[in-house]
Amino acid sequence: AQTVTQSQPEMSVQEAETVTLSCTYDTSESDYYLFWYKQPPSRQMILVIRQEAYKQQNATENRFSVNFQKAAKSFSLKISDSQLGDAAMYFCAYRSAIGNQFYFGTGTSLTVIP
């Protein structure tokens, strides 16, 4: 089974600064999808960004961008101009293109300091 590793249980960032959350994964597949989900205190799971493995260009969504390094099996999330509302648990997830289950990392708790 694929594994997803988030080695940073907790991170903090000053408001308006930039922070990068790390994620690595293990797979022998060449076609897959990677995701970052945000879980705020409300505990709702919200999709932040998605990356298709066949795309070389890194995905971006407003202040959120990823650094996808396929050979290194690394998928980090960069949050620019951090806002108080960004405080949440962030989960990295992997899914095979064949359409089986999602594999989630253990999460990184992000604190935004005013």
Add this chain to the structure above:
Amino acid sequence: DSGVTQTPKHLITATGQRVTLRCSPRSGDLSVYWYQQSLDQGLQFLIQYYNGEERAKGNILERFSAQQFPDLHSELNLSSLELGDSALYFCASSDRDREGTEAFFGQGTRLTVV
């Protein structure tokens, strides 16, 4: 709004009892996933259904069972409940247009076993 509806939102029940959690996926989504999230823990994958058929199974206890109906809604049945079953149970759906897309999560059912 993710388009995934879970009922009930909250459930309090006694040990030894049986409960049913219900999930209505996004319109047209063929896959339904169930996850368990205990307090301050990550997401534990329980089971996936695709178009009525069981597709993948995680660490689901024998006391738990699930099914997906012809109209694609799903139910998770939890029986002989124990205190340790208290958790947030998420349903997610995906695969409306093609396989391999992101999962859309419901708001979760918060189960408290007393």
